Amino acid sequence: MNDDLISPGHRTCAGCGSILAARHMLKATGRDVIICESTGCLEVTSTQYPLTSWKVPWIHVLFENAVSVAVGVKAALWAQGNEHTQVIAFGGDGGIVDIGFGAVSGALERNDDIMIITYDNEAYANTGIQRSGATPFGASTGTSPHGKVSIGKKVWKKNVPMIAVAHGAGYVASASIAYPKDLQDKIKKAMSIKGTRYIHIHTPCPVGWGFDSSKTIEIARLAVQTGMWILFEIEDGKFKKMFRPTELMPVENYLRMQKRFEHLKEEEIKIIQDHINQTWKELDNLEKSGVNLRTIL
Amino acid sequence: MIADGRIKSRFLEVESEFSAISSVAGAVAAGSRAFTATCSQGLALMHEVLFAIAGMRLPVVMVVTNRALSSPINIWNDCQDSISERDSGWIQLYVETVQEAVDTIIQAYKIAEDNRVLLPVMVCMDGFILTHTVEPVELPDDVEVKKFLPKYKPNHAFLDPTRPMTLGPFTYPEPYFKLRKELSLAIDNSKIIISEVNEEFGEMFKRKYGNGLIEEYKNDKKIAIVSMGSVCGTIKCVVDSRKDTGLVRIRCYRPLPKEDLIEALKGKEIVIVLDKNISLGLGSGSVFSEVRDVLYSLKDRPKVVGCVAGLGGTDIKSKDINRLIDESKKMKDGEVVWLI
Ligand SMILES: Cc1ncc(C[n+]2csc(CCOP(=O)(O)OP(=O)(O)O)c2C)c(N)n1
Numbered sequence: 105m106n107d108d109l110i111s112p113g114h115r116t117c118a119g120c121g122s123i124l125a126a127r128h129m130l131k132a133t134g135r136d137v138i139i140c141e142s143t144g145c146l147e148v149t150s151t152q153y154p155l156t157s158w159k160v161p162w163i164h165v166l167f168e169n170a171v172s173v174a175v176g177v178k179a180a181l182w183a184q185g186n187e188h189t190q191v192i193a194f195g196g197d198g199g200i201v202d203i204g205f206g207a208v209s210g211a212l213e214r215n216d217d218i219m220i221i222t223y224d225n226e227a228y229a230n231t232g233i234q235r236s237g238a239t240p241f242g243a244s245t246g247t248s249p250h251g252k253v254s255i256g257k258k259v260w261k262k263n264v265p266m267i268a269v270a271h272g273a274g275y276v277a278s279a280s281i282a283y284p285k286d287l288q289d290k291i292k293k294a295m296s297i298k299g300t301r302y303i304h305i306h307t308p309c310p311v312g313w314g315f316d317s318s319k320t321i322e323i324a325r326l327a328v329q330t331g332m333w334i335l336f337e338i339e340d341g342k343f344k345k346m347f348r349p350t351e352l353m354p355v356e357n358y359l360r361m362q363k364r365f366e367h368l369k370e371e372e373i374k375i376i377q378d379h380i381n382q383t384w385k386e387l388d389n390l391e392k393s394g395v396n397l398r399t400i401l
Numbered sequence: 402m403i404a405d406g407r408i409k410s411r412f413l414e415v416e417s418e419f420s421a422i423s424s425v426a427g428a429v430a431a432g433s434r435a436f437t438a439t440c441s442q443g444l445a446l447m448h449e450v451l452f453a454i455a456g457m458r459l460p461v462v463m464v465v466t467n468r469a470l471s472s473p474i475n476i477w478n479d480c481q482d483s484i485s486e487r488d489s490g491w492i493q494l495y496v497e498t499v500q501e502a503v504d505t506i507i508q509a510y511k512i513a514e515d516n517r518v519l520l521p522v523m524v525c526m527d528g529f530i531l532t533h534t535v536e537p538v539e540l541p542d543d544v545e546v547k548k549f550l551p552k553y554k555p556n557h558a559f560l561d562p563t564r565p566m567t568l569g570p571f572t573y574p575e576p577y578f579k580l581r582k583e584l585s586l587a588i589d590n591s592k593i594i595i596s597e598v599n600e601e602f603g604e605m606f607k608r609k610y611g612n613g614l615i616e617e618y619k620n621d622k623k624i625a626i627v628s629m630g631s632v633c634g635t636i637k638c639v640v641d642s643r644k645d646t647g648l649v650r651i652r653c654y655r656p657l658p659k660e661d662l663i664e665a666l667k668g669k670e671i672v673i674v675l676d677k678n679i680s681l682g683l684g685s686g687s688v689f690s691e692v693r694d695v696l697y698s699l700k701d702r703p704k705v706v707g708c709v710a711g712l713g714g715t716d717i718k719s720k721d722i723n724r725l726i727d728e729s730k731k732m733k734d735g736e737v738v739w740l741i
Contacts, residue, residue, distance in 0.1 A: 138560045140427060151570035161560040163430050164569035165453050169423035172415065176427025176435065177560060179411045183433045189562055207423070210416030 109135065114157040115149040119317025121307035121324060122146050122196070124281040125223040129194070129305075131284075132291035135160055137190045138181075140174040142199030143167035145230040146223065168204035170195045171211050174218045190295055192219045197238035198228040201264050205237075208264075208302075212271035215299040219291075222264065222302075225309035233312040237262035240332070241379070242372060243364045245312075250367040260379070268302035269338050269397040275301040276338040277346075281308075282324035286335060286346060293339075306333045314363020323361060330358040331380040334387065341398030343390050355380055418443035422450045422463070429459045430568055432559040434510065440528055441468035444482045448489075454521050455490025456584060457569055458557070460513035461521040464506065467630070467677075468528040469713040477714020478528040480630065484654075484678040484687050490584055492522040492591055493655040495629040499536045501610055502526045504602060507541065511550055511598045518591045519557060525654075527631040529714060541606055549605055588656045595653055611650065614658035617665055620647035624726060625666055625703075627692050628675040629654060632710070632717050636675070639722045646726050651688065659695045666696060669703040673729050675722075675740075677711045685709065685737040693735070706732045710740035 109130035116123045122145060130137070139162045141147050147164045150157040165173050174193035181189055193200075193211075200208055200222040208220060227245050228234040235248035235257050244256040268276045275297045279287040287305065294301040308324050310317040327333035328347055332355060335347040355377045359365040368376075390397075403412045415421045421437050428435040439447065444465055454461050465483045469475045483493060492512065496502045502524060509522040526532065541549075558566050572580065592614060599613030610616055618637050624646040626636050633650040640648050649665045651658070666672050674693070676686020683690060689707035696702050706729050711717045721740050728738065 135565070136562050138431065138562065148571045151567050153570040153572040153576050156567035156570060158567050159565055161562055161565045162567045163427070163560055164571075165423060165426055165430075165457070166449055169419065169426075169450065172420035172423030173427035173430070175413060175415070175420070176424030176429075177431040178427075179413055179424065180428040180431035180433035180435070182411055183428075184431075206416060207420050210420060213416070214414060 109159040110150070111157045111159065113155070115152060116145065117311050117317065119310040119320040120145070121281050121309060121320050122223045122225055123150065124320075125221075125287075125305045125307045126150070126194070128281065128284045128287045129192070129221060129291055130160060132288040133160075133190055133192070133295065136188055137161075137192060138163070138177055140164075140170045140177060140191065140193045142170035142193075142195030142204060143230070144196035144199055144228075145225070146196070148230055167199055169207060170199060171204060171207040171218070171220055174220075175211055175216050178216065178218050190219060191217075192221055194221045194223070196229070197222055197224045197226060198236045201237045201262055209267075209271065212268055212273055212300045212302070215272070215274075217298055217300070219294050219301045219303065221291075222304045223307045224304055225307050225312060226261075227309065227312045229309050229312045238264070242368050242376060244367060245364065255372055256364070256367065265302060265304050265336075265338070266397075268300075269341065271300075272398045273302050274299045274340060274398070276303075278304045278306070278334060278336055280306045280324050280328050280333055280335060282321050282328060283335065283347070290337060312364070314366070315361055319361065323358070326353070326358040326361070329353045330355045331384050332358050334384070336387070338397060341396035342394065343387065343397060345387060345391060352380070352384065418446045419450065422447040422454070425461055425463070426450060426454050426457070426459055429461050430457070430560055432555045432561065434553045436462055438464040438466065440466040441470055441476075441482045444486065445470060448486065451486055451489040451491060451521075453569070456580070458519040458584075458587070459521060460510070460519055462506065462509045462513055463521070463523055464502070465523050465525045466528040466532045467525055475713040478530050479677040479712045479714065480525065480527075481678045481712070483523060483525045486523070487655055487687065490520065490588060491655065492518075492520055492588065492595070492653070493525055494522065494595075494653055495525045495651065496531070497631055497633045497650065499526075499531050499534075500538050500608070502531060503538055503540065504606065504608055504610070507546055507550060508598045508602050510553075512591065512595055514553060514555075515594050515598075516557070518587065518594050520588055520591060525630070530631045545605060549602065592653070592656050592658055610652055612661065614653040615661045615665060616650040616652055618648040618650065620649055620665055622647040623670040624673065624729065625649050625669050625671075626673045626675060626722070626726070627651060627662075627666070627688065629688065630677065632675065632677065635717060635719055636722055639719050639726070643723070643726065654688070657691055657695070662692060662695050663699065666692075666703060667699055668701070671729050672696065672703045672705045673708060673725060674705065675708045675710055675725070679709050679712065689737065704732075704734040706734070707737035708740055709737060715741065
């Protein structure tokens with residue numbers, strides 16, 4: 105029986121995308137896994153003492169050290185002669201992309217044999233939606249509010265997958281909860297590879313982004329269909345797009361469904377659209393070129 | 402040793418002290434023995450993790466080679482770094498000699514891993530004074546050590562896919578409060594085990610350190626100096642040359658051995674507490690204020706005076722200590738002097 109390794113009864117908000125990422129992750133890994141999680145929405149809502157939703161060994165120490173904890177867990181398993189258990193550092197974009205990034209970079213540089221998975225809800229959700237390095241351009245958050253003279257977040261999203269490849273990571277991928285098969289396949293493939301593997305999962309947040317909780321998957325899918333979130337895989341340095349519609353939908357379709365982008369004016373949406381078109385094209389060129397990002401970056 | 406294949410361990414080349422202690426936490430949570438060492442800024446960087454480790458009841462052992470904290474930046478010895486972590490829930494043992502450091506590290510694992518304790522232990526040794534000097538040390542025999550400290554087999558909570566557990570969950574106010582109280586009781590109760598382990602070590606290796614908690618040296622005089630660490634070596638020399646003063650060395654600062662201190666200090670005329678740290682805003686070192694607090698319940702309290710000394714590696718000489726003892730006779734109860 106393919107039973108769920110995340111029990112129901114956790115306290116995530118209705119329509120939470122992040123808990124789905126956890127669920128799909130465990131469907132791919134099975135029971136032989138240890139999850140090292142950072143402080144954030146999922147940790148708080150899935151392990152309310154004395155209850156837990158995790159049917160696999162799970163540890164939380166702090167906000168910024170899930171990766172270093174995982175490195176230690178892996179070393180202990182090595183000492184115990186255990187070569188089979190997968191060790192995964194699992195954290196929000198705040199924990200992985202921002203405050204814990206030093207440890208991410210350290211693990212990648214040493215090529216420690218762990219998997220790092222970011223569930224990216226594009227903000228510090230647990231503390232009430234502040235901007236993170238993964239918050240997209242133009243999004244309004246508590247610490248990047250829009251206003252008469254502010255567009256919201258003024259800079260583009262930090263591109264951690266590419267930073268991971270620049271460290272020489274053997275397997276890097278992006279994924280989305282709207283494409284669970286693709287997500288699980290990527291985790292399974294990552295499990296077959298040694299060294300530091302990095303997977304970045306897009307997980308919409310109804311509360312933080314301002315959309316109806318029934319629309320989580322729709323929003324996640326639209327992100328991919330508009331090119332706001334690009335599904336790719338970089339195996340052994342070779343970039344490959346995993347989802348390639350004949351034509352991208354206008355980004356407006358995605359933005360207009362969310363309160364965090366409500367304030368954007370037409371010309372501002374155009375800036376985002378142009379940026380996406382450019383990125384989409386560049387990535388095609390990158391794929392065609394066949395360059396090995398592990399060695400040239 | 403690992404590079405030469407002399408011990409089969411994994412050396413983690415982490416990028417920061419924060420990651421070092423986090424990885425040690427992960428390794429111990431996964432059921433293995435681990436070790437790290439740090440001091441000063443490195444220890445301060447670990448601050449957040451220290452509290453988490455104690456709260457999670459992980460039997461981690463770490464050496465702190467005590468050094469001053471910035472600013473101004475200084476690389477020499479004092480105890481400000483570990484004293485500033487006194488409330489973290491770690492057992493803190495302060496050693497006097499390099500030999501004691503070696504012996505105490507072995508003892509520390511036995512204390513930490515005892516099912517009645519399950520707490521992290523910090524072995525504090527004075528930076529430079531003990532870490533950069535040559536001293537003859539008898540290294541305990543490997544086979545004997547393995548007898549004293551057998552292979553680690555955790556039987557409490559640890560990460561194991563065949564027995565899944567959630568470690569480090571989120572807690573609401575009441576369970577949080579209850580768990581903190583349990584932690585407080587656990588560290589208090591560890592005094593018995595610290596003493597036991599010191600005795601057991603003594604029997605096996607023919608070396609022990611006071612009763613494990615405090616060490617009294619010629620403490621049958623009307624004046625007693627109370628201090629910690631390597632400076633106690635100097636104080637012992639001074640004590641040898643005087644008729645009026647003895648020494649009480651605090652070996653275990655956390656948990657604070659209150660009963661032992663009362664027993665050792667009651668009936669004294671003067672108690673002089675020498676601190677290598679300063680609690681800014683309190684105007685004295687932490688050991689001074691705590692010893693004074695401990696003695697408060699005595700009917701005939703000794704006069705307790707304090708001395709802040711040795712900050713940033715400033716030398717503490719025998720003549721300084723002699724002068725301090727002479728001056729203490731004229732000092733008021735509660736008065737603190739700076740040895741500078
Ligand atoms: C050092 C530190 N700073 C701040 C916090 C408070 N805090 C807890 S969770 C969190 C944000 C988590 O954001 P993210 O990693 O994106 O996860 P999410 O909550 O969005 O799931 C913050 C700031 C903390 N726990 N530790």
